[in-house]
Amino acid sequence: MSRPIINTDECSACGICVDTCPQSVLEIVGDAAVVVNEEACIACGDCLEECPMGAIEEIEED
Ligand code: SF4
């Protein structure tokens, strides 16, 4: 399994990842995107590709 990690220092809260995610995993809370529904992530990678700030990475987990 993998899950997205948001680097809140880099995030501009543009919301692109929220709109891109097909699983509603991400939301803007305050001034950054946060992972609110991690279990639903299908590790498609779309949020990473669309983030203009390079603020998202995925980490592998067992
Ligand atoms: S990897 Fe895909 S499913 Fe997971 S948070 Fe990003 S866009 Fe959503």
Ligand code: SF4
């Ligand atoms: S696309 Fe990137 S910069 Fe925009 S809200 Fe998501 S993590 Fe933040």
